[in-house]
Amino acid sequence: MSRENVLVSAEWSETNLNTPGVVFVEVDEDTSAYDGGHLPGAVKIDWKQELQDQVRRDFVDKAGFEKLLSEKGVGNDDQVILYGGNNNWFAAYAYWYFKLYGHENVKLLDGGRKKWELDGRPLSSDEVKRDATNYSANEPNTAIRAFRDEVVDAIGSKNLVDVRSPDEFSGKLLAPAHLPQESAQRPGHVPSALNVPWAKAANEDGTFRSDDELRTLYRDAGLDESRSTIAYCRIGERSSHTWFALHELLGLADVKNYDGSWTEYGSLVGVPVAVGSES
Amino acid sequence: MADGCGAPTQSAPLPANIDLTTQVVLAGRVTSGSSPVGGAFVRLLNADGDFAGEVVASPEGDFRFFAAPGSWTVRALHRTGNGQAEITADGPGLHEVGITVG
Numbered sequence: 076m077s078r079e080n081v082l083v084s085a086e087w088s089e090t091n092l093n094t095p096g097v098v099f100v101e102v103d104e105d106t107s108a109y110d111g112g113h114l115p116g117a118v119k120i121d122w123k124q125e126l127q128d129q130v131r132r133d134f135v136d137k138a139g140f141e142k143l144l145s146e147k148g149v150g151n152d153d154q155v156i157l158y159g160g161n162n163n164w165f166a167a168y169a170y171w172y173f174k175l176y177g178h179e180n181v182k183l184l185d186g187g188r189k190k191w192e193l194d195g196r197p198l199s200s201d202e203v204k205r206d207a208t209n210y211s212a213n214e215p216n217t218a219i220r221a222f223r224d225e226v227v228d229a230i231g232s233k234n235l236v237d238v239r240s241p242d243e244f245s246g247k248l249l250a251p252a253h254l255p256q257e258s259a260q261r262p263g264h265v266p267s268a269l270n271v272p273w274a275k276a277a278n279e280d281g282t283f284r285s286d287d288e289l290r291t292l293y294r295d296a297g298l299d300e301s302r303s304t305i306a307y308c309r310i311g312e313r314s315s316h317t318w319f320a321l322h323e324l325l326g327l328a329d330v331k332n333y334d335g336s337w338t339e340y341g342s343l344v345g346v347p348v349a350v351g352s353e354s
Numbered sequence: 355m356a357d358g359c360g361a362p363t364q365s366a367p368l369p370a371n372i373d374l375t376t377q378v379v380l381a382g383r384v385t386s387g388s389s390p391v392g393g394a395f396v397r398l399l400n401a402d403g404d405f406a407g408e409v410v411a412s413p414e415g416d417f418r419f420f421a422a423p424g425s426w427t428v429r430a431l432h433r434t435g436n437g438q439a440e441i442t443a444d445g446p447g448l449h450e451v452g453i454t455v456g
Contacts, residue, residue: 274405
């Protein structure tokens with residue numbers, strides 16, 4: 076897997092804002108940033124309202140994804156460039172989701188909004204309206220999505236990578252430090268999981284670390300590259316960032332994102348849970 | 355659906371539900387010269403220099419973290435320049451720290 080196939084730079088993006096067939100999409104949980112200023116021409120996707128099923132705990136189904144992208148004016152042949160705040164967490168989640176539904180021509184803007192803003196590149200608050208399309212999605216590719224039973228079965232046999240902060244991993248906190256503490260019934264982590272916080276895969280400007288740095292990071296943490304891997308966090312977006320690093324940048328063959336993550340696992344009855352800083 | 359991981363909107367007055375007898379709150383303002391700087395990316399780093407959290411400062415430059423007692427670095431990134439400051443929180447309460455950038 077080559078970095079150029081999955082990432083574009085802010086510089087490339089700025090010169091391709093008006094390129095036909097290239098669609099920029101900002102993805103965030105809090106879309107107020109988009110409303111205040113976005114890449115000129117970019118459409119927005121609201122992670123919570125538009126990518127999640129509003130009744131069941133799951134993401135939108137194939138028909139829902141087709142309807143969403145058709146309304147956003149994204150065509151099957153378009154090259155989609157995703158970016159967002161929070162060091163591209165939600166954009167990485169959307170990337171994984173686009174791949175899941177078979178949209179191969181999708182890339183991340185390396186560094187997301189942060190890099191764009193730090194570079195002082197232009198933002199626009201103009202309303203963006205694209206003509207509707209008739210988007211057609213594939214059946215979901217579950218080769219990249221892990222479900223809870225696979226996670227239980229992976230204990231001690233596959234790489235489990237917990238990308239939350241050390242305090243969440245050890246069970247001291249149930250959510251990141253800047254958020255209200257909520258969600259799972261029990262704190263802790265999946266036994267045998269390695270703790271490699273997502274932030275270690277990123278530079279401070281939000282861009283991904285180099286392939287060599289990433290390889291060293293996961294190898295030093297104890298990741299066995301000959302085994303399959305499942306990444307998880309609390310709700311599946313930070314682990315999408317790590318899934319991207321492992322699967323798309325380092326090219327590891329069998330890497331799944333467990334989007335149920337700790338909010339699901341930590342509330343399951345009867346599954347093994349570990350606390351403390353050890354795997 | 356569980357709430358996501360986006361940071362809550364940053365603003366100077368503490369929300370009413372924050373109990374300063376139990377919470378360790380690190381808060382402050384990003385400035386350049388005598389002017390507040392809005393929109394900086396403010397990163398919280400622990401005593402080992404490891405990343406612990408990040409928020410975007412409000413238009414008035416205000417930021418806030420909920421942390422644990424200990425020594426912390428707050429580091430602001432902005433298109434006009436970066437800056438950082440150290441702060442030690444010995445226990446619950448409001449611990450204020452300013453960051454100058456540029």
